[in-house]
Structure formats: structure tokens, C-alpha cells
Amino acid sequence: MEWTGDTADVDGVVERGFLLDVAGRRVPGALWTPSGAEGARPLVLVGHGASHHKRIGYVDTLARALVRGHGFAAAAIDGAGHGDRRPSPGDDEMTIFSEFLGEWSRDGSTDEAVADWAATLDAVRSLPEVGDGPVGYWGLSMGTIYGVPLAAAEPRIQVAVFGLMGLVGPTRDRLGADARVVTCPLLFIQQWDDSLIPRDSTFELFDALGSVDKRLHATPGEHAAVPAEEFVFSARFLARHLAPGGDELTS
Amino acid sequence: MEWTGDTADVDGVVERGFLLDVAGRRVPGALWTPSGAEGARPLVLVGHGASHHKRIGYVDTLARALVRGHGFAAAAIDGAGHGDRRPSPGDDEMTIFSEFLGEWSRDGSTDEAVADWAATLDAVRSLPEVGDGPVGYWGLSMGTIYGVPLAAAEPRIQVAVFGLMGLVGPTRDRLGADARVVTCPLLFIQQWDDSLIPRDSTFELFDALGSVDKRLHATPGEHAAVPAEEFVFSARFLARHLAPGGDELTS
Numbered sequence: 001m002e003w004t005g006d007t008a009d010v011d012g013v014v015e016r017g018f019l020l021d022v023a024g025r026r027v028p029g030a031l032w033t034p035s036g037a038e039g040a041r042p043l044v045l046v047g048h049g050a051s052h053h054k055r056i057g058y059v060d061t062l063a064r065a066l067v068r069g070h071g072f073a074a075a076a077i078d079g080a081g082h083g084d085r086r087p088s089p090g091d092d093e094m095t096i097f098s099e100f101l102g103e104w105s106r107d108g109s110t111d112e113a114v115a116d117w118a119a120t121l122d123a124v125r126s127l128p129e130v131g132d133g134p135v136g137y138w139g140l141s142m143g144t145i146y147g148v149p150l151a152a153a154e155p156r157i158q159v160a161v162f163g164l165m166g167l168v169g170p171t172r173d174r175l176g177a178d179a180r181v182v183t184c185p186l187l188f189i190q191q192w193d194d195s196l197i198p199r200d201s202t203f204e205l206f207d208a209l210g211s212v213d214k215r216l217h218a219t220p221g222e223h224a225a226v227p228a229e230e231f232v233f234s235a236r237f238l239a240r241h242l243a244p245g246g247d248e249l250t251s
Numbered sequence: 252m253e254w255t256g257d258t259a260d261v262d263g264v265v266e267r268g269f270l271l272d273v274a275g276r277r278v279p280g281a282l283w284t285p286s287g288a289e290g291a292r293p294l295v296l297v298g299h300g301a302s303h304h305k306r307i308g309y310v311d312t313l314a315r316a317l318v319r320g321h322g323f324a325a326a327a328i329d330g331a332g333h334g335d336r337r338p339s340p341g342d343d344e345m346t347i348f349s350e351f352l353g354e355w356s357r358d359g360s361t362d363e364a365v366a367d368w369a370a371t372l373d374a375v376r377s378l379p380e381v382g383d384g385p386v387g388y389w390g391l392s393m394g395t396i397y398g399v400p401l402a403a404a405e406p407r408i409q410v411a412v413f414g415l416m417g418l419v420g421p422t423r424d425r426l427g428a429d430a431r432v433v434t435c436p437l438l439f440i441q442q443w444d445d446s447l448i449p450r451d452s453t454f455e456l457f458d459a460l461g462s463v464d465k466r467l468h469a470t471p472g473e474h475a476a477v478p479a480e481e482f483v484f485s486a487r488f489l490a491r492h493l494a495p496g497g498d499e500l501t502s
Contacts, residue, residue: 192467215480216443218467229466233484 001123028084029077040131042242047139051093053083113146152178159241163189166201179208252374280328291382293493298390302344304334364397403429410492414440417452430459
């Protein structure tokens with residue numbers, strides 16, 4: 001694990017860029033921790049969507065909310081062909097999205113993404129200010145395409161937020177099989193008028209997920225229109241499972 | 252409005268029974284307010300489900316959470332053929348439920364329930380410790396059968412929680428027509444494996460509701476298995492709309 005030197009300490013949150021070598025792949029990541037943090041704490045891995053990157057607005061906002069509101073650590077990495085893993089910067093989102101459809105079809109795409117995240121877990125948890133606390137995962141759309149297989153493969157993940165995905169696309173069968181193996185508590189976020197992901201395919205994925213403790217939250221609107229309310233709920237949901245206590249009706 | 256004299260003041264919550272005469276119908280209710288409350292405050296009407304009554308566990312718990320956690324007032328009334336409106340006490344829930352199916356089919360059932368709630372609003376808001384603050388409604392199952400028409404007819408209701416219902420049953424057409432007129436922010440609670448209410452009919456009702464600001468929360472399990480989490484969220488959702496402020500991701 002190599003620090004890339006881009007560090008910021010703002011409003012109680014330290015953000016640091018890092019670089020991992022995973023079987024020859026250079027994987028750039030970002031880590032958010034409380035200023036002056038010492039000792040083990042819960043960690044949330046945040047997976048971005050297709051055409052986005054490890055520091056896009058909603059990833060950064062969620063990471064900072066988890067750090068500031070709960071004292072957690074948060075980590076994000078660029079997916080293959082995204083962010084600092086693109087050969088040329090400055091491509092528009094449609095270009096990156098089109099290339100992702102090819103990546104999604106590539107044999108090894110899912111296995112490599114899972115390996116990238118597992119290496120990130122190993123590296124980040126070796127830091128004393130993160131340590132071996134409980135781990136959560138948050139990722140919608142592409143973040144679910146790779147997040148479900150990650151949660152299926154990775155017993156360290158104890159709670160997850162998925163969504164904006166169904167049993168569709170080139171990895172549909174793999175996604176369904178891995179979903180059945182997932183048993184951690186989870187929140188599934190759906191956009192009710194999502195024109196990319198048919199409603200019934202979303203229900204198929206939600207049904208396939210093996211967790212007994214799961215809930216589906218649907219909001220009217222298109223794929224990318226997830227409301228702030230679901231990010232607020234996500235943070236509370238992750239916090240409730242990673243640092244229990246204090247979320248009772250009678251409080 | 253006549254007080255029935257059954258009053259309790261426990262843990263900062265005053266609960267009082269009352270009786271209204273609504274076009275010759277005797278309508279028994281309960282009102283929860285903060286101990287020593289003075290002046291206007293938000294009010295939540297809580298509608299119980301079929302075979303239940305105005306003081307059943309979840310109604311009482313939600314009412315007390317709104318009073319203690321937010322300083323609101325809450326009111327509940329017995330539906331026709333329920334609670335203190337039954338000719339003989341002690342009938343079992345199946346008997347009461349069966350009779351409700353007849354009541355649901357009776358002409359005037361919906362209009363009378365709406366009138367009972369409107370009279371409750373008038374009476375309760377005339378009290379100085381409740382006053383003319385904003386009003387919310389919470390009611391699942393039978394509480395939605397009558398709550399949707401109430402919200403359609405009653406401009407004082409500014410936020411609502413519905414659920415455990417679909418476009419089914421003898422008032423299906425009325426329910427659909429009234430749903431289209433509802434425009435307030437709302438939460439819709441669904442039980443994913445509800446054997447009483449077909450999943451698709453639930454989606455039809457959710458789609459019919461005219462509100463732009465709406466969300467559907469689905470949890471695996473049967474009709475009556477709504478988890479505590481949805482009551483916690485209900486209280487927060489009502490509070491956010493009736494007493495805005497303080498529910499931001501960055502907090």
C-alpha cells in the first residue's frame with residue numbers, strides 16, 4: 001500500500017489517496033478517517049457507479065458522514081476503466097459508461113473487482129487507525145454488480161447496501177448465484193421509474209438475496225435520482241449494524 | 252367532546268379518553284399530549300387496523316414516541332365495530348375481522364369514517380394544548396382503507412403514512428379515485444410476503460397515490476409482521492415534515 005501524497009484534513013476528516021498492486025493491477029483508492037484517529041473502528045467500503053469514480057460527490061459525502069457522524073473509516077477504489085484507472089483523463093460519462101458495458105462482459109471482470117476490494121480490505125485494516133473492526137459495504141448499480149459477489153465471497157462484510165440493479169446483463173447468472181449466498185443484513189435501494197433496470201428484474205435480485213434481514217426502499221424517479229433521504233437512511237442503517245445502540249422508537 | 256375520565260400521566264405523556272357525537276354515532280377516542288403541554292403543536296392521527304382498537308400496542312407506542320420524542324399530540328379513535336364501539340366486549344380477533352369485511356362492504360362505511368376523523372380533528376384542535384398546528388396521519392391496512400379517503404378529503408393533513416393495502420376489496424374504486432387526489436408527502440409500508448394483499452395490487456395503490464413526494468418500504472414477511480424499524484422511520488418521517496429541521500446527512 002502506497003500513499004499517493006494527496007491528503008486533506010478538513011472539518012475533522014482526513015482523506016488520503018493510496019495505490020495498491022493487486023496481481024499486477026494498479027488500483028487507486030481513497031481512505032477517509034477521523035482526524036487524529038487511533039485504534040480500530042468500523043469500516044465501510046463505498047463502491048461507485050458506472051462512469052463515476054472513487055471521489056465522486058455521493059461517495060465523498062457518504063464517507064464523510066460516516067466519519068464525522070459515527071467515527072467510522074470509509075474507503076473507495078476506482079473500478080476498472082474508471083477514475084485514475086482510465087488511460088486518458090477527460091472522457092465524458094457516456095464514453096466511460098459505454099466502455100463499462102464491454103468490461104461488464106469481460107471474463108474475469110467480477111473476480112478481479114472482488115480481488116481488488118479484498119486487497120483493499122487487507123491493506124486498510126492493517127492500518128492501526130482502521131484495524132480489524134466490523135466492515136460494511138455500500139454500492140449501487142455497478143456498485144451492486146460487483147458488491148454482491150464481494151459480499152458473497154467476503155465473510156468480513158457484516159452489512160450491505162445494494163440497489164439500482166436487477167438480474168440483468170452479462171453477469172446475470174453469476175449475480176443471482178452470488179446473491180443467494182449473501183446472508184448479511186441489507187438495504188436494497190430501488191428507483192421506481194428506473195428505465196435502465198426493469199422493475200421485475202429488481203424484484204428478482206431482491207428476492208434472490210439470501211439475507212433474512214433485508215428491506216427494499218423504492219422512490220419514484222429515474223436511475224440516477226436517488227434522493228438524499230436514502231443516503232441519510234444508508235448511513236443510519238450501516239451505523240446501526242456496525243456500532244449498535246440508540247435507534248429505538250421509544251428514544 | 253366529552254372526557255371519559257380515564258386519564259393517565261406516565262413518563263411525560265398524558266393519555267385521556269374522550270367521546271364524540273358525530274351525526275348520532277358515539278365515537279370513542281384517546282388523546283396523547285406531553286405532560287403540562289401548553290399551546291399549539293403538531294398532531295398525528297393514528298388509525299388502527301381491522302380487529303384492533305384505539306389503544307392497541309403499536310398505536311400506543313407510536314403515539315407515545317411522537318409525544319415524548321417530538322412534543323407532538325396524537326389521537327386515535329375506534330373504527331366502526333371496533334374497540335368500545337363493539338356491542339359486546341371480549342370477542343376474538345377473527346370474529347371482529349369477519350364483521351369488518353361486512354362493514355367494509357356497507358354503503359357509507361368510508362364516508363362515516365372520514366366524518367369521524369374530521370370531527371376528531373375539530374374537537375382535538377379546539378383544545379389549547381393541541382391547537383391549530385400541522386397535522387399528519389398514520390394508518391396501515393384498515394387504517395389505509397379509511398386514511399386515503401380522509402387525506403383526499405381533508406386539506407389539514409400535510410403528511411401521511413399508509414400501507415398494508417392495495418387496490419382490492421369492496422371500496423377498490425373509491426380508494427383508487429381518492430388516492431389520485433392525495434398530494435401530501437407520504438410513506439407507504441408494504442410487507443413483501445403479505446398473503447392478504449397481492450403484491451401487484453399494492454403497487455397499483457402506490458402508483459395511484461397522487462403525491463410526488465412518496466416512497467415505498469418493503470420488508471419480507473406476512474401482513475402483520477411490520478418490523479419496529481418501520482415504526483422508527485414513521486416517527487422520524489412524520490416529525491421531519493411536521494417539525495422540519497435536523498435530518499441531514501452531514502449532521
